[in-house]
Amino acid sequence: MQVRTYCRICEATCGLIAEVEDGEVRKLTPDPEHPVSRGYACVKGPAMLEVHRDPDRLGRPEKRDTHGWSPVSWDSATRDIGTRLRAILDRHGPDSVAVYIGNPTAFSWALSLFGTGFLAALRTRNFFNASTLDCQNKFVVAERMFGGYVIQPIPDLDRTHFFLCLGSNPVVSQMSFVAMPRALERLRAIVARGGRVVNVNPRRTETAHAVGEQVFIRPDTDVFMLMAMLRILFDEDLVDRAALGRCDGVIELRQAAMRFPLAEAAAATGVPAETIVELTRSFARAPSATAYCSTGVNMGSSGTLAFLAVQALNALAGNLDREGGARVPSRALGLARLARWLDRLRPPKRSRIGGFPVVATSLPTGVLADEILTPGEGQVKALFVLAGNPVLSAPGGERLRRALGSLELMVSIDLYRNETGAMAHYALPATDWLERNDFPLTQVGMQPEPYAHLTPALVPPRAERRNEADILLDICDAAGLRMFRVPGANTVLRRLGLDRLAPLVAKVVGVPISASRAGAPVRLDDAPAGEFLRNVPTTNGRIQLAPPDIMQDVERQSARLRHEAAAPPPLRLIGRRQRRSHNSWMHNLPKLRPQGDECWLSVHPLDAGARGLTDGVRVILSSANAKLEVPLKLDEDVMPGTVSLPHGWGHGGGAGWTVAARSGETGANVNLLAADGPAALEPLSGMARFNGIEVEIQAV
């Protein structure tokens, strides 16, 4: 039997066809009739079948004690967790329990919702989301600028004449905050119809090799170029008149932009002044244009102001909500309403350490270790990790690992016992997406071509794997907690079940999922261009170009600009996503592991030569925070002054994935070089800083 389903590894959510026989999935192949992905899937989607069958997967709940790990029954695990959780809550109060949710949560409607319900039940402020490792800056800006953190304008690639792409590598990643498979094809079509694709990046990426123009920029300097572009827009009177009528804060933004003179911006970024001017003029004069930034910019030291500048550029050039510009899918507004309702269930308290405000319900993961290690009222004593691996994915992983070791209770709910789960008292086995029903929930706010797709669970869960929603309901029962803090909710939710709940939740965000009852994805209409601008959910219905708290960063960035224009640092580190891996968790599949070392440091021949280093040598890569030993590869694709190392490596540490931890191939955990703690984070959003870290290299 063939069942139409979709991949839930990344935002592209590509359609797949599953061959199901005798209660087993035999094969996963791209779905040629999917209305959006139309037969595309990357190497990871079909490889999920290997994850499903992986002998290293958790099959039963496991408990760690002084003798190591041993299997236990679900009943004994939930009862013990519930009792210990209750005791910690009673003794230390709600903030003593923390929850970290990882990236895969965004691809399960049930986990996103029940995870929030669990948080509400706990009443804790201590919620940490992987979003504070990759995109929290975008949430801060969208909240202030557009009236809701999920309101994220997406580039209308299929109609645009100019795509300005900062800090993304669509060919490898399929981007983020856009549910848009077939990125390469869409980019090539822009050029084919006479438009431009401009890749602003310290590395000539796989994308830039395939399509468009390359503009090399020094790591962590995009904000200077973007603010200088805004200044040119104002100075040369390139601002769209109609746009001015819809925006507040134009004068304040203009004053801010004046602090970023072209000559200094050019000196600091390494982008020639003529290029910045030419890009600005072409962007403003193109029939339609769209600026977009992703993790390369988000993970710098000024991602919030930089993203505000990106959206201001879109708005002021008249491209916000224009065909071919930056569009907000209409269902993002429904999602924003749901998010606002859920937000009210959380205490709006600041973090105890660093005083960071809650953004998009989350506090910065970069203070989690401190929240655990610092004694006092509200100290974290228990932690639930849902679908995450912060020991490898968060800054200062080793410090976090040690902090986890001091917890009174730690529970990891995951497909595997990963490096984080290795520190837990319980590792609980979750179902994967072949074993659960789903529909794209978070993604409805990011689909340029919206569609509804309700996929059933393809097969029953293997071994004793369970859906996270059921696990969390049982833990709530055992600890005397009510999901969503609503009396009777546990019973009602359990009785309704996930099959009946899914369509109800879909309806709330405006997705007529019943259209997809027969299991086929159904293309939906979207509101026409211009509709969003008539319905901006800010208090006065206008776009806010200069939110005061974000503008506070202007002073800091203009001081940094003067400093860096005078003396750019000699060597900065950036990341490098890889086709065959997904953050830290697809390294255990023999099929996806080509021979040899994948975790090498890219160094430009000029930088290597200046230090007497040659191809293939092992080097010490050091930051102010740590030192790593890594193999060096000469690479002319990185800009001189930039070195690049992928993240998600450094396996071992008691994790249960035997292939990933094979000796000699575990790679190095790049995030040891990144600092955690309040002073190390981007102050406005609490985002971790992974890009632009100042480093040095020397021979071993």
Ligand SMILES: Nc1nc2c(c(=O)[nH]1)N[C@H]1C(S)=C(S)[C@@H](COP(=O)(O)OP(=O)(O)OC[C@H]3O[C@@H](n4cnc5c(=O)[nH]c(N)nc54)[C@H](O)[C@@H]3O)O[C@H]1N2
């Ligand atoms: N230096 C550097 N660091 C980075 C990045 C970078 O570019 N550079 N990228 C950052 C980014 S973009 C992100 S999103 C974060 C990711 O940070 P995390 O989400 O903390 O880390 P992942 O490696 O994605 O781990 C996801 C875990 O979820 C498990 N999992 C997968 N599917 C499911 C499921 O359906 N249910 C459950 N319960 N578990 C599941 C996997 O087995 C894995 O253990 O890392 C960030 N860290």
Ligand SMILES: Nc1nc2c(c(=O)[nH]1)N[C@H]1C(S)=C(S)[C@@H](COP(=O)(O)OP(=O)(O)OC[C@H]3O[C@@H](n4cnc5c(=O)[nH]c(N)nc54)[C@H](O)[C@@H]3O)O[C@H]1N2
């Ligand atoms: N194969 C694969 N696909 C993935 C993932 C994966 O791990 N593997 N992860 C998924 C996740 S969780 C996410 S969030 C998305 C992320 O999607 P993207 O944001 O597109 O991720 P990257 O491919 O890491 O692209 C970031 C780019 O920023 C560049 N860069 C680094 N520093 C700077 C800088 O200071 N300025 C500029 N302008 N550029 C800079 C890097 O060279 C890199 O090309 O990808 C998703 N897709």
Ligand code: SF4
């Ligand atoms: S691009 Fe790959 S990982 Fe992402 S949804 Fe498509 S098949 Fe899955």
Ligand SMILES: [Mo]
């Ligand atoms: Mo991410």
